[in-house]
Amino acid sequence: xxxxxxxxxxxxxxxxxxxxxxxxxxxxxxxxxxxxxxxxxxxxxxxxxxxxxxxxxxxxxxxxxxxxxxxxxxxxxxxxxxxxxxxxxxxxxxxxxxxxxxxxxxxxxxxxxxxxxxxxxxxxxxxxxxxxxxxxxxxxxxxxxxxxxxxxxxxxxxxxxxxxxxxxxxxxxxxxxxxxxxxxxxxxxxxxxxxxxxxxxxxxxxxxxxxxxxxxxxxxxxxxxxxxxxxxxxxxxxxxxxxxxxxxxxxxxxxxxxxxxxxxxxxxxxxxxxxxxxxxxxxxxxxxxx
Numbered sequence: 001x002x003x004x005x006x007x008x009x010x011x012x013x014x015x016x017x018x019x020x021x022x023x024x025x026x027x028x029x030x031x032x033x034x035x036x037x038x039x040x041x042x043x044x045x046x047x048x049x050x051x052x053x054x055x056x057x058x059x060x061x062x063x064x065x066x067x068x069x070x071x072x073x074x075x076x077x078x079x080x081x082x083x084x085x086x087x088x089x090x091x092x093x094x095x096x097x098x099x100x101x102x103x104x105x106x107x108x109x110x111x112x113x114x115x116x117x118x119x120x121x122x123x124x125x126x127x128x129x130x131x132x133x134x135x136x137x138x139x140x141x142x143x144x145x146x147x148x149x150x151x152x153x154x155x156x157x158x159x160x161x162x163x164x165x166x167x168x169x170x171x172x173x174x175x176x177x178x179x180x181x182x183x184x185x186x187x188x189x190x191x192x193x194x195x196x197x198x199x200x201x202x203x204x205x206x207x208x209x210x211x212x213x214x215x216x217x218x219x220x221x222x223x224x225x226x227x228x229x230x231x232x233x234x235x236x237x238x239x240x241x242x243x244x245x246x247x248x249x250x251x252x253x254x255x256x257x258x259x260x261x262x263x264x265x266x267x268x269x270x271x272x273x274x275x276x277x278x279x280x281x282x283x284x285x286x287x288x289x290x
Contacts, residue, residue, distance in 0.1 A: 058094025
């Protein structure tokens with residue numbers, strides 16, 4: 001079952017495989033840190049990744065000594081401390097070792113030897129990457145049970161009318177995005193209490209105040225933000241074919257960016273009987289970026 005899943009889906013943000021336990025423990029400790037900084041995950045030792053498949057190769061030696069070594073290495077090399085659960089399993093008469101890393105609450109986790117900033121890692125598209133400063137800031141917010149979008153936006157002033165305008169806007173946007181009458185019937189008017197429960201508004205000193213989420217949803221200049229889209233000819237950025245920059249409410253930016261992508265997907269239509277076939281123009285491979 002495990003091998004079938006790996007062959008079908010491969011490694012991802014929650015699973016990493018290694019043929020053996022590296023002599024240089026840092027090679028897997030970085031992934032332990034990344035899993036703890038994310039949604040948790042597991043490292044499976046004793047599985048080899050071939051060119052187009054995964055195969056069980058198993059671990060040799062004293063498996064219990066290996067297990068203790070991994071536990072000690074994780075506990076002594078990472079801060080805040082992580083205590084993994086390590087399981088042994090047998091597949092095709094070969095022993096594999098599964099290190100289960102829980103999602104941590106005391107983020108950001110880091111390698112002690114590299115420091116509080118250089119030693120922070122995260123998972124990105126099934127790989128372990130060093131976190132940049134913005135990622136580290138977000139992890140700090142999460143570790144203190146705070147989130148950027150729920151922080152008070154002191155530069156933004158609101159009143160009952162502006163709150164009601166946002167409620168009405170979000171309500172009509174939900175209706176607009178409904179794909180069926182059933183979905184439309186399920187949409188209910190949005191209230192100030194809804195905004196409070198979602199963290200778009202919050203209370204401070206017995207006053208209701210806006211958060212950064214409120215600023216993002218209204219496109220207020222107190223929190224400047226934008227999405228940049230570009231289409232390039234070929235696979236490099238040497239020649240720009242189309243470029244747009246979108247600002248305003250964040251949901252409008254997303255809509256515009258989505259339409260930009262659709263507008264720049266080059267398709268050629270041909271008909272075979274009653275069936276229409278779509279193919280990409282040969283001169284325009286995938287390209288572009290947000």
